[in-house]
Amino acid sequence: MLTQEQNDRLCRIGPRTLMGALFRRYWMPIATVDKMREPGSVTAARLLGEDFVVFRGKDGALGVLDEFCIHRGASLALGRVEECGIRCLYHGWKFGADGSVQDIMNLPADKRPPKLRASAYPVVEAGGIVWTYLGPKEKRPPFQRFAFMDVPEDQRVLLRVDTHCNWVQMIEGGLDSSHVSILHTNAARPDWAGAAAQAVGAMNDTGPSLEIEDTEFGYHYAAFRRGSDGANVRVVPFIMPFGRIIPGGALQGKSNFTIAFEVPIDDEHTATYSVRYGSQPISLESRLKETGYDDPELYSRESRKFLFTRGDNAKQRRDIMDQNWSGFRGIAVEDAVIATSMGPISDRTRENLISSDLAIARFRKCLMDSIDRIERGLDPVGVGFDVGLISAIDAAAPEDQHWRALVPGHHAGVAA
């Protein structure tokens, strides 16, 4: 249980908040490359409660600027994209991707005000995602290169899904191992309602025991389940401040992984960027089907929005719940429905955590410790770490060694 003040500190990420300062020390996804492929493309993008414009100049280079024109505030998302820059429709000011003011159409050339500049942010394209860094220039870390970015394009699929809820409830759902064989009963324990199919792996054990160890990038949790063939362990990394890697395991294929980033759009909206990747080719269609986002009632492929809103319970199929645990189809849909059902910002003054929620409590501590580190002039945990080393696994629990040996990039944590 948190106090209201602690909950606000955990959840709110605007420019003048402590959590906002923490997030602004990492590279963040701001858009997907598929919407920005063509030279001349432009989109408005909200990130951490602030508004930006992302554009690709006719020269092919990407730029990220504050959305509102520094002259009199028109949206540059309406602007004309030109050779290496974007021009505001209103009075024709032109800005380079570096924020330089290159032309002012409504002023004689000899009257140009000196030293005006738009706020511009660095950009990297990687793994199908446009990344930017919003923090202080002198603190900018090297770009983090995750393993999925080096997987051939036909062996990875990126989905972006925007939900109407705070980012914390999305990631806390992702780090909550015990719900997997309950909320996702139909995928994990298809035999529950008498069907012939077997439970997946050790998923019949609905009360996994958890162990957690801090690492240089966040932590690893290990969830142990007892199955008929012995004990199984799922080791999942939490990657500061908003990421995790889910091993496919028996549920989604041993050579598959999903990396997910819960990116705060603002305090009440989250963009989940998830990339499913592995050693086999994978299509967008199969990924949409697996997640449940192939249902146009629940997900718009055009706007990337999750269409279930709190209280929208008519979308739940109560008529099939004797055979379908949740009344929804698809693991990711079930997760997003639950997070949305908690309201825009979950009220943690009323929760009651138990030992199964160990990873949730540690997640909060991790973030609070790093806020503390910033206040002491230290870098937050994970900044500068080689994230390409981070892995996840779903496997038989080893009898003769510690579970951390299953994840070679473990890197035991720094003291808070």
Ligand code: FES
């Ligand atoms: S508001 Fe953009 S040029 Fe005037």
Ligand SMILES: [Fe+2]
């Ligand atoms: Fe889930």
